[in-house]
Amino acid sequence: MMTSVDTDLIRVLADPLRLRIVTLLAHQTLCTTHLVEETGAKQTNLSNHLRVLREAGVVETEPCGRFTYYKLRPDVIETVAGSFTDLATAARATRAADTKRSCP
Numbered sequence: 001m002m003t004s005v006d007t008d009l010i011r012v013l014a015d016p017l018r019l020r021i022v023t024l025l026a027h028q029t030l031c032t033t034h035l036v037e038e039t040g041a042k043q044t045n046l047s048n049h050l051r052v053l054r055e056a057g058v059v060e061t062e063p064c065g066r067f068t069y070y071k072l073r074p075d076v077i078e079t080v081a082g083s084f085t086d087l088a089t090a091a092r093a094t095r096a097a098d099t100k101r102s103c104p
Helices: 007-014 016-027 032-039 043-055 074-097
Strands: 059-064 067-072
Touching (some): 007 074, 016 032, 016 059, 016 067, 032 043, 032 067, 043 059, 043 067
8 A cells, every 4th residue: 555645745844934824823823924923034035934834734724903813734744644644554464574676
């Protein structure tokens, strides 16, 4: 059984600033101003990263007056984590069975 990992989503989460944003949003719903303060990133750079996260479905927005708040979608993170858990399970089974493909 082959296990698939969403490589596009991994690429989105692999960026250090985006991973920092995701980590912050895992603990609190924040607006762009908060994220600028927490990360030290420039507003335009941060907005571009938030757009990428939004388009990937990792975060969702919540308008609040003139501010936009961002919150993490835990189901997306769980899906990625589940894919890696499945890979680890398959690797354990392979090691236990000592499965090797014969060389030609």
